[in-house]
Amino acid sequence: MTLTADDHTAIADLINLHGHLTDGGDFDGLREVFESGVVYDVSDLGGGVIVGLAALRDAALALGEANPVAHHVTNIVVTEAADGRARALSKGIGVNTDGTTGSVTYEDTLVRGDHGWRISHRTVRARRIPLTP
Numbered sequence: 342m343t344l345t346a347d348d349h350t351a352i353a354d355l356i357n358l359h360g361h362l363t364d365g366g367d368f369d370g371l372r373e374v375f376e377s378g379v380v381y382d383v384s385d386l387g388g389g390v391i392v393g394l395a396a397l398r399d400a401a402l403a404l405g406e407a408n409p410v411a412h413h414v415t416n417i418v419v420t421e422a423a424d425g426r427a428r429a430l431s432k433g434i435g436v437n438t439d440g441t442t443g444s445v446t447y448e449d450t451l452v453r454g455d456h457g458w459r460i461s462h463r464t465v466r467a468r469r470i471p472l473t474p
Contacts (some may be wrong), residue, residue: 359411
């Protein structure tokens with residue numbers, strides 16, 4: 342399968358949508374971004390591996406005031422993968438309630454289903470040290 346320009350646009354749009362939905366507390370809307378059984382790995386941030394949309398919602402609610410007030414995504418790169426999947430690499434910037442910021446890298450695996458592209462697996466890696474592989 343060759344990814345088309347429409348595929349690239351659809352994937353970038355859903356990655357961008359994540360921050361809007363999360364920051365607005367629209368957890369039902371996350372089904373537009375993630376598969377229902379998504380594996381969301383935030384081990385690098387101390388949150389372990391979260392499986393499923395309900396667990397993702399519960400984890401976000403459990404963080405409460407520790408959640409960032411804003412999630413911004415940039416530098417989205419989409420590539421083809423095996424079995425009709427796609428991979429996306431992007432940068433995330435989180436703005437905290439005290440005004441501090443943090444940077445992460447999102448590593449996504451995406452699958453195309455009846456409702457278009459969805460993220461089936463996301464790994465979030467914190468960027469703490471400059472210029473490291």
